[in-house]
Amino acid sequence: MASNSIYFNTEPNSSQPIGGLRKDFTELGSGAFTAGPISIPYIVIIRAAGYLPDLVLFNKTAFGKSLYAIGGNPEAARVSGINVTRILVIIYALAGAMYGLAGTFGGGPHRRPHKQLWQRL
Numbered sequence: 001m002a003s004n005s006i007y008f009n010t011e012p013n014s015s016q017p018i019g020g021l022r023k024d025f026t027e028l029g030s031g032a033f034t035a036g037p038i039s040i041p042y043i044v045i046i047r048a049a050g051y052l053p054d055l056v057l058f059n060k061t062a063f064g065k066s067l068y069a070i071g072g073n074p075e076a077a078r079v080s081g082i083n084v085t086r087i088l089v090i091i092y093a094l095a096g097a098m099y100g101l102a103g104t105f106g107g108g109p110h111r112r113p114h115k116q117l118w119q120r121l
Contacts, residue, residue: 029042029043029104029105033045043105063087063090066082067087067091069082070082070084070087
C-alpha cells in the first residue's frame with residue numbers, strides 16, 4: 001500500500017483514488033427493505049433468493065454429484081467418466097461470478113473502494 005503514495009499527487013497528472021460511487025450501486029451493499037419496524041438488508045434478501053438454486057444445483061444434479069466426486073478424488077472421477085476439466089472450468093466461472101458479486105456488496109457500504117478492507121486480508 002505504501003507504493004500508492006508514489007503515484008498519487010505527483011506530476012504530470014496529480015491523480016487520486018477512485019471515489020464517489022453512484023447511489024444505486026452503493027444501495028445494494030448498504031440499503032435495506034423496510035416494512036414498518038422491520039428492516040431487512042438487501043444482501044440478506046439476495047442471498048436468500050440464491051440459496052435454494054444453490055442447494056438444488058449442488059445436491060440434486062449430476063453437476064453437483066460430479067463436483068463432489070472431483071473434490072474427493074479427481075483421478076477416480078476422471079476414470080469413472082467425468083469430464084473433470086469441464087466441471088472445474090464451470091465451477092471456477094461460478095466462483096468468479098460470486099467473487100464479483102461479493103465485491104459489489106463489499107464496496108457498497110463504504111461508497112468508495114476501501115483500501116483498509118484489503119489490508120485486513
